[in-house]
Amino acid sequence: MSEAAIEGAEAAAAPAAASALRRSLRAVGRTGVVLAKRALMLAVLLAVVFAAIELLPGDAASATSERGESAADTAARRRLLGLDRPVWERFPDWMTALPTGDLGTSARGEHVTDLLAAPFPNTLLLGATAFAVTLAAALALGCWAALRPGGTADRIVGFASGIALALPEFVVSIGLLLVLSLWTGWLPAVTLTAPDGSPASWTMLVMPVLALTVPQIGWNARIVRGALADQAAAPHVAAARLDGLSPRRVLLRHALPGAWPAIATGAATSTGMLLGGAVVVETLFNYPGLGTVLSGAVADRDTPVIAGVVACTGAVISLVLLCADLVRARTLGARP
Amino acid sequence: MNWTRRQALWAGGGIGAAALLSACGGGTDAASSPADSAGGTPRKGGTLRIGALGRASAITRDPHGVQGNESDYLIIALVYDTLTAPGVKDNTVGRLASAWKPSDDLKTWRFTIAEGAAFHDGSPVTADDVVWSLRRLRNTPAGPGRLPGIKAENITADGKETVVLVSDDANAELPLLTRLSTFVLKKDTADKEVAKAPGTGPFKLDWYRNGNARLLRNDKWHGGQVHLDAIEVTMFESPQAMANALLGGQIDVASNVGAVAARTAASRKDIQLVRRPDDMAMPIVMRTADGPFADVKVREAMKLVVDREAMVKQVLSGYGTVANDILGTGDPAYAKDIPQRRRDLAKAKKLLEEAKFDFSKTYELITTEDIPGLAESATLFANQAREADVKIKVVKQESGAFYDKTWLKGELYTNYWGTNDSVVFFASKTMVTGAGQNEAGWSDSQFDGTYRKVIGTADKKARAAALRELQQIEHEKSGYLLWGMADGIDLAGSKVRNLPKLPGYGRVQFENVWLAR
Numbered sequence: 001m002s003e004a005a006i007e008g009a010e011a012a013a014a015p016a017a018a019s020a021l022r023r024s025l026r027a028v029g030r031t032g033v034v035l036a037k038r039a040l041m042l043a044v045l046l047a048v049v050f051a052a053i054e055l056l057p058g059d060a061a062s063a064t065s066e067r068g069e070s071a072a073d074t075a076a077r078r079r080l081l082g083l084d085r086p087v088w089e090r091f092p093d094w095m096t097a098l099p100t101g102d103l104g105t106s107a108r109g110e111h112v113t114d115l116l117a118a119p120f121p122n123t124l125l126l127g128a129t130a131f132a133v134t135l136a137a138a139l140a141l142g143c144w145a146a147l148r149p150g151g152t153a154d155r156i157v158g159f160a161s162g163i164a165l166a167l168p169e170f171v172v173s174i175g176l177l178l179v180l181s182l183w184t185g186w187l188p189a190v191t192l193t194a195p196d197g198s199p200a201s202w203t204m205l206v207m208p209v210l211a212l213t214v215p216q217i218g219w220n221a222r223i224v225r226g227a228l229a230d231q232a233a234a235p236h237v238a239a240a241r242l243d244g245l246s247p248r249r250v251l252l253r254h255a256l257p258g259a260w261p262a263i264a265t266g267a268a269t270s271t272g273m274l275l276g277g278a279v280v281v282e283t284l285f286n287y288p289g290l291g292t293v294l295s296g297a298v299a300d301r302d303t304p305v306i307a308g309v310v311a312c313t314g315a316v317i318s319l320v321l322l323c324a325d326l327v328r329a330r331t332l333g334a335r336p
Numbered sequence: 337m338n339w340t341r342r343q344a345l346w347a348g349g350g351i352g353a354a355a356l357l358s359a360c361g362g363g364t365d366a367a368s369s370p371a372d373s374a375g376g377t378p379r380k381g382g383t384l385r386i387g388a389l390g391r392a393s394a395i396t397r398d399p400h401g402v403q404g405n406e407s408d409y410l411i412i413a414l415v416y417d418t419l420t421a422p423g424v425k426d427n428t429v430g431r432l433a434s435a436w437k438p439s440d441d442l443k444t445w446r447f448t449i450a451e452g453a454a455f456h457d458g459s460p461v462t463a464d465d466v467v468w469s470l471r472r473l474r475n476t477p478a479g480p481g482r483l484p485g486i487k488a489e490n491i492t493a494d495g496k497e498t499v500v501l502v503s504d505d506a507n508a509e510l511p512l513l514t515r516l517s518t519f520v521l522k523k524d525t526a527d528k529e530v531a532k533a534p535g536t537g538p539f540k541l542d543w544y545r546n547g548n549a550r551l552l553r554n555d556k557w558h559g560g561q562v563h564l565d566a567i568e569v570t571m572f573e574s575p576q577a578m579a580n581a582l583l584g585g586q587i588d589v590a591s592n593v594g595a596v597a598a599r600t601a602a603s604r605k606d607i608q609l610v611r612r613p614d615d616m617a618m619p620i621v622m623r624t625a626d627g628p629f630a631d632v633k634v635r636e637a638m639k640l641v642v643d644r645e646a647m648v649k650q651v652l653s654g655y656g657t658v659a660n661d662i663l664g665t666g667d668p669a670y671a672k673d674i675p676q677r678r679r680d681l682a683k684a685k686k687l688l689e690e691a692k693f694d695f696s697k698t699y700e701l702i703t704t705e706d707i708p709g710l711a712e713s714a715t716l717f718a719n720q721a722r723e724a725d726v727k728i729k730v731v732k733q734e735s736g737a738f739y740d741k742t743w744l745k746g747e748l749y750t751n752y753w754g755t756n757d758s759v760v761f762f763a764s765k766t767m768v769t770g771a772g773q774n775e776a777g778w779s780d781s782q783f784d785g786t787y788r789k790v791i792g793t794a795d796k797k798a799r800a801a802a803l804r805e806l807q808q809i810e811h812e813k814s815g816y817l818l819w820g821m822a823d824g825i826d827l828a829g830s831k832v833r834n835l836p837k838l839p840g841y842g843r844v845q846f847e848n849v850w851l852a853r
Binding site: 056057058059062063064065071073076077080106108109110115118119177181182185188189190192193195196197282283284285286288292293294295296297299300301302305 | 391392395401404477547577578580586735736
């Protein structure tokens with residue numbers, strides 16, 4: 001290779017590097033904008049939470065009052081909790097403290113961060129495990145069904161997933177409890193807590209995870225199957241099939257990549273369902289997570305606790321939605 | 337007193353599981369309790385695993401805070417001592433105080449601290465510690481309700497062993513007030529340290545985490561020998577999950593688990609069912625100040641309309657007893673000799689006609705689903721009233737709305753009370769003119785006079801007579817229709833002995849429990 005040729009190649013590489021840098025900067029910028037949008041959404045959501053609790057009858061001072069307490073005592077506690085101030089003053093106060101990690105104080109005088117310190121990781125563990133199981137099972141079932149459209153497997157998966165997605169979590173929970181614990185004694189009926197605040201044994205996670213995933217597997221398996229069916233009709237997949245590639249190779253190499261955006265979106269929406277279902281499932285299995293904190297806090301009209309839970313779960317859901325957006329952008333961006 | 341206002345999220349699932357279970361259990365003779373829970377000589381050792389109800393959002397570590405969780409109260413009551421405690425024969429028995437004596441005017445009460453009482457770190461309990469703790473309690477927002485009539489500055493020490501409480505008014509029942517939340521901490525314990533502060537109780541705190549805790553035996557407890565090595569407390573949000581844990585052998589005791597769970601477990605021979613009578617009052621409140629029930633004849637008619645046996649059988653699944661419109665049924669001084677009021681539709685109709693009651697109107701009975709059975713009691717009563725041509729429509733309110741709009745104001749509503757061991761407690765809190773929770777808006781000069789006589793009389797015999805008269809007036813005229821009392825229900829494994837027997841806060845008395853081999 002001559003020197004001139006090398007110089008030429010270097011000269012050509014420089015603008016290529018610059019354009020790569022520009023591209024990655026643009027990507028970061030795009031991500032930043034999306035992040036800002038999500039953060040704004042979360043703020044709006046929290047404002048709605050504050051407003052909604054304001055609209056409910058009663059307030060934290062009366063809901064947590066002792067039966068022996070007089071109206072004057074309750075009023076004094078209301079002042080102490082700052083509930084005598086209007087909601088449009090309390091909300092900005094709470095929001096401005098949020099970036100510093102201060103989630104305020106519960107109606108019973110405990111720091112909200114302390115109240116959530118152990119339950120939040122527990123719910124994340126439950127939710128993440130359930131999410132992983134859901135995704136893996138839905139992909140496996142969806143692909144299995146899509147291998148032979150209209151075949152036995154396809155019909156079984158279609159039928160079973162329809163039933164599964166229609167089952168509410170508490171029905172699944174009670175069924176699991178009866179069969180796996182009370183009749184057979186294979187699994188512990190409820191979650192007991194170790195001194196560090198986490199579940200005392202991994203076996204205690206099995207039933208809550210199953211109860212959460214069964215309906216979501218049903219839902220996501222259908223999405224995977226549907227997205228693969230759409231892709232099967234795409235010209236490049238048809239071409240691959242006509243080239244005589246094996247059905248498995250066509251599915252995994254040619255159909256599945258194009259189906260990712262739909263699958264990612266479906267899975268991302270499942271995050272919300274998983275965390276929502278956790279409220280019921282955690283109560284049924286006495287799992288020490290955010291769901292149990294939330295249901296009690298709503299009864300107590302304990303706005304800082306409710307908002308704290310919403311902020312945590314909202315952040316997680318936003319993050320997952322962001323990932324889904326990125327997966328979509330990447331897949332669609334690859335095929336202009 | 338402060339039964340948690342629990343959401344009824346559980347009802348659907350719980351009852352579903354219970355129905356399935358009992359269907360599969362093929363349950364015969366449900367009432368038989370398998371093991372004799374008192375027999376044998378106490379054996380030392382073992383860890384007792386207790387499940388108690390509580391919500392993660394309502395956790396309170398402060399012994400003088402507002403305890404919404406039974407689990408928190410249980411832990412606190414085992415680690416710290418109150419001055420006095422609920423008793424079986426006597427309504428008030430000593431705990432940290434071994435004796436108490438009033439002055440002649442019943443205003444000044446002197447409490448003597450029990451000999452040998454010491455904190456878990458070894459330092460002896462002094463009167464200064466008790467005074468500091470009681471003043472701290474009195475100065476909390478709920479303090480005036482917990483030590484009514486006793487100002488903080490009127491709690492003083494006299495020497496090292498005597499604490500003096502001076503009440504604004506004569507009060508023959510003052511020691512009763514010190515049973516529930518007068519937990520004693522060391523003087524000058526900082527607010528930040530309260531959660532870990534040493535107590536004087538039968539158990540020491542090993543660890544506490546999010547409502548769950550492990551407690552170790554205090555070998556030097558002044559109250560006597562403790563048999564268990566340790567107690568582990570697990571907090572449960574739902575009674576059904578707690579029952580499942582017990583059925584699955586994960587816990588030894590399910591405290592205050594309720595009637596639904598009791599039915600579920602009835603077919604299991606290896607489970608003890610402990611019924612603690614007089615645990616929960618679920619009265620129907622009729623407004624006396626004004627409105628359709630202001631006429632005492634109408635109120636009496638309503639009390640004659642209700643079919644008490646049917647209420648107990650259907651609303652409480654039979655886990656309860658019929659009551660006689662007098663609150664405080666667990667009090668040793670409860671007037672059992674006042675004739676039981678029974679259903680008498682003819683007399684009820686006659687009374688209603690005399691009172692010119694408007695039969696054409698439909699009256700709203702407001703209820704909540706705060707505790708199991710409450711809304712059902714309203715519905716059943718409405719059905720029974722129809723047989724006397726009284727039209728009642730049941731209106732369910734959400735808990736927050738109920739306390740905001742109906743409680744203390746409504747004309748006809750259901751309510752519940754979890755502390756039922758004192759007639760005077762109810763008289764002072766809910767029936768005397770101007771009382772803070774006068775739920776029926778009642779004001780009766782004869783009742784007020786008798787009440788003053790009860791708490792202002794030192795002579796035991798004269799006081800007992802006045803207390804009897806007080807209950808007679810309440811039975812005849814008050815705005816309370818108390819049809820029955822729900823049992824407190826605990827479930828326990830077959831090896832647990834000497835379980836708590838008392839209603840209400842007495843459910844936490846686990847210090848004498850032991851485990852058989």
